[in-house]
Amino acid sequence: MMRWVALLGVLTVAVADAPIPATPKKAVVDEYHGVKVTDDYRWLENGDDAAVRAWSDAQNAHARAVLDALPAAPALRKRLTELLGAASVDWTNLTHRKGVLFAMKTQPPKQHPFLVTMDATNVGDNERVIVDPSVIDATGGTAIDFYVPSLDGKRVAVSMSKGGSEDGTVRVFDVASGKETDDVIPRVNGGTAGGSVAWNLDGSGFWYTRYPRGTERAPEDMNFYQQVYFHALGTPTEKDVYAIGKEFPRIAEVALSTSDDGKWLLASVANGDGGEYAQWLRGPDGKWIALTSFSDRVIAAKFGRDDAVYLLSRLEVPKGKIRRVPLATPRLAGAVTIVPESDASIDSFVPATDRIFIIDVVGGPSRVRQFDLDGKQMPDVPIPPISAVSEALVVGANDLLFRNESYVAPPAWLRAVASGGAKPTKLCATSSASFADVDVNVRTATSKDGTKVPMTVLKKRTNLLDVKYRTLLQGYGGFSVNIAPNFDVARRVWLDADGVIAIANLRGGSEFGEEWHQAGCLTKKQNVFDDFAACAKLLLDDGFTSKGKLAIEGGSNGGLLMGAELTQHPDMWKAVVSHVGIYDMLRVELTPNGSFNVTEYGTVRDPDLFRAMFAYSPYHHVVDGTAYPATLFMTGANDPRVEPWHSRKMVARLQAATSSKAPILLRTSANSGHGIGSSLGEQIEEAVDVDAFLFDQLGMTVKASGQ
Numbered sequence: 001m002m003r004w005v006a007l008l009g010v011l012t013v014a015v016a017d018a019p020i021p022a023t024p025k026k027a028v029v030d031e032y033h034g035v036k037v038t039d040d041y042r043w044l045e046n047g048d049d050a051a052v053r054a055w056s057d058a059q060n061a062h063a064r065a066v067l068d069a070l071p072a073a074p075a076l077r078k079r080l081t082e083l084l085g086a087a088s089v090d091w092t093n094l095t096h097r098k099g100v101l102f103a104m105k106t107q108p109p110k111q112h113p114f115l116v117t118m119d120a121t122n123v124g125d126n127e128r129v130i131v132d133p134s135v136i137d138a139t140g141g142t143a144i145d146f147y148v149p150s151l152d153g154k155r156v157a158v159s160m161s162k163g164g165s166e167d168g169t170v171r172v173f174d175v176a177s178g179k180e181t182d183d184v185i186p187r188v189n190g191g192t193a194g195g196s197v198a199w200n201l202d203g204s205g206f207w208y209t210r211y212p213r214g215t216e217r218a219p220e221d222m223n224f225y226q227q228v229y230f231h232a233l234g235t236p237t238e239k240d241v242y243a244i245g246k247e248f249p250r251i252a253e254v255a256l257s258t259s260d261d262g263k264w265l266l267a268s269v270a271n272g273d274g275g276e277y278a279q280w281l282r283g284p285d286g287k288w289i290a291l292t293s294f295s296d297r298v299i300a301a302k303f304g305r306d307d308a309v310y311l312l313s314r315l316e317v318p319k320g321k322i323r324r325v326p327l328a329t330p331r332l333a334g335a336v337t338i339v340p341e342s343d344a345s346i347d348s349f350v351p352a353t354d355r356i357f358i359i360d361v362v363g364g365p366s367r368v369r370q371f372d373l374d375g376k377q378m379p380d381v382p383i384p385p386i387s388a389v390s391e392a393l394v395v396g397a398n399d400l401l402f403r404n405e406s407y408v409a410p411p412a413w414l415r416a417v418a419s420g421g422a423k424p425t426k427l428c429a430t431s432s433a434s435f436a437d438v439d440v441n442v443r444t445a446t447s448k449d450g451t452k453v454p455m456t457v458l459k460k461r462t463n464l465l466d467v468k469y470r471t472l473l474q475g476y477g478g479f480s481v482n483i484a485p486n487f488d489v490a491r492r493v494w495l496d497a498d499g500v501i502a503i504a505n506l507r508g509g510s511e512f513g514e515e516w517h518q519a520g521c522l523t524k525k526q527n528v529f530d531d532f533a534a535c536a537k538l539l540l541d542d543g544f545t546s547k548g549k550l551a552i553e554g555g556s557n558g559g560l561l562m563g564a565e566l567t568q569h570p571d572m573w574k575a576v577v578s579h580v581g582i583y584d585m586l587r588v589e590l591t592p593n594g595s596f597n598v599t600e601y602g603t604v605r606d607p608d609l610f611r612a613m614f615a616y617s618p619y620h621h622v623v624d625g626t627a628y629p630a631t632l633f634m635t636g637a638n639d640p641r642v643e644p645w646h647s648r649k650m651v652a653r654l655q656a657a658t659s660s661k662a663p664i665l666l667r668t669s670a671n672s673g674h675g676i677g678s679s680l681g682e683q684i685e686e687a688v689d690v691d692a693f694l695f696d697q698l699g700m701t702v703k704a705s706g707q
Helices: 002-017 050-068 073-085 491-496 515-519 528-540 557-568 592-596 607-616 645-659 678-698
Strands: 028-032 036-037 088-097 100-106 114-119 129-133 142-150 157-164 167-176 181-187 197-199 204-208 226-232 241-244 250-260 263-271 277-282 287-291 300-304 309-315 323-327 336-339 345-351 354-362 366-372 377-383 387-395 399-407 412-416 421-426 438-446 453-462 471-474 500-504 550-555 575-579 631-635 664-669
Touching: 028 114, 036 607, 050 645, 050 664, 050 678, 073 491, 073 678, 088 387, 100 142, 114 142, 129 157, 142 197, 157 181, 157 197, 167 309, 167 399, 167 557, 181 204, 197 250, 204 250, 226 250, 241 277, 250 377, 263 300, 277 300, 277 309, 300 345, 309 345, 323 345, 336 354, 336 366, 354 387, 366 387, 366 399, 399 421, 412 664, 438 528, 453 491, 453 528, 471 528, 491 500, 528 550, 528 557, 528 607, 550 557, 550 678, 557 575, 575 678, 631 678, 645 664, 664 678
Parallel strands: 471 500, 471 550, 550 575, 575 631, 631 664
Antiparallel strands: 028 036, 088 100, 100 114, 114 129, 142 157, 157 167, 167 181, 197 204, 204 226, 226 241, 250 263, 263 277, 277 287, 300 309, 309 323, 323 336, 345 354, 354 366, 366 377, 387 399, 399 412, 412 421, 438 453, 453 500
């Protein structure tokens, strides 16, 4: 008891030294389709204003005073550093070139992944480091966005950015020596439309995505109008040649790829983030052909090894089918269906020499099927139950190399051979903690409109069924993103404290195909929030937890979910953690990345969409005098995807409105953005703050495994 009193004393003094700053109201009134909307905190949107910076710094100081004084923080920092700092090596983003595999390798305590090569035949042998960003930048502030090797594997183009900004410059390296050339191409990658590179046949140059430079566009358009240019090695980037893109929409997101023989170039163009794509082909004659349009609902295209391009189509088949178009006559009208729609949603596919592999999503987990090129189904590739395949590529003629993981097993690259079965390669991660005592159960909640919503529950096998456990419910629900089984060693601290983790597969994702996605976007976005509330209700009704022991967490679009649940069901949660979230739905489209989100969320310019967005916009549904739960808002100063002002405005509004004594905290990291490219140290510190906050609010104690 005396120890707790002493800690309370430290916390009180710390908070007194860094109080919540005063937040003046400066009302601005907008009118949308006859509806007047008052915004008291518009002034917090200007991050360049000295007053806003001072306010944000004061909020961050207050948050730090609270978080640093939390009793569990020291033990959590020690345990999470052990778990994450000593985590196994891992390999992602594999690419095959001429018997060589390229991969991004994660090797704690290194701060960022680095680029390596290895043998493709004996996977994992003869590994060499090609590009290590920690050598290029000893401060640990630089990360690799993406890389693309030339077709002969002799050179590699690498996009790198700083501080989580995703503002990537491409540099070129010689693979044999690891030495950098003089080729530097700015503004290839960004947090809005991403970025891409595709090499020509002889490796003398590459096509790349190019954002506007200098005064080519107005300042408000510099993160839009992505086009494709060609860079010849050894020439100044100012001499690069325009290829295509003037006909693309303002919110185009372009992905490039080259056929194995180097004769064809594919540009897959997304119309923002809502799931519409168009494919363009550049043939041997240098001319571009519009293969598909946005209305054709072809969401992915890949070159085959049989002089054909394969298409994943969702036109009138929401779970998808695979069609083949011969490159001799590249017209969609000549496409032949190879793999018809099935009971599961096709997530991706990999053409091989005489077969095609299909990666399905079955409500979250994966399934791997294979067909010959005439469409005859072959035996499925076996994978563990309730697991996911996040990457796949073909090595050799028909051997599939794929990355598989589950909630209890760390990632492993397996090789599915033509004779059947799948065998582990040397690229298998290990875990710094065992999950052998964790049960994985899939439950089904019933949403407000009767829709069945799957939810995965993780708990220690020794937990009793008749005890109400402290539970963390997580969700996302948007952009056709499937929340697949994934391994996270940091979950061990929650499970060791006898906590339960639940992951909801909400509408808006791709768990059950395009219909599932469409049922959770635009005017139907409220379904996502209803699904999440239904999952929480199931946990409560089934006795897993109680309202005083239930916390929720989400990020980005999942941060919007947190804001909606916070305002729609404030009495249901004990604590809320929201990362880099969107909260003002009426202003989001005015931000660079928010414009790309219009095809997913809608626009206030349309009366029906405005009404739908205004009906759930979290910022506009904070009610004065409501007892809001303890909430931790996490944002990054360099976030190119969700402007930090969303969090600033939401925190200001909640702090002014709440009638409870529960803390409303704003933690702003100066060294990160949307979470992409964050250093290992940054990830650990974020995890410490989140868990310490939740442990404090739910009355949890840090325990070692097995206690």
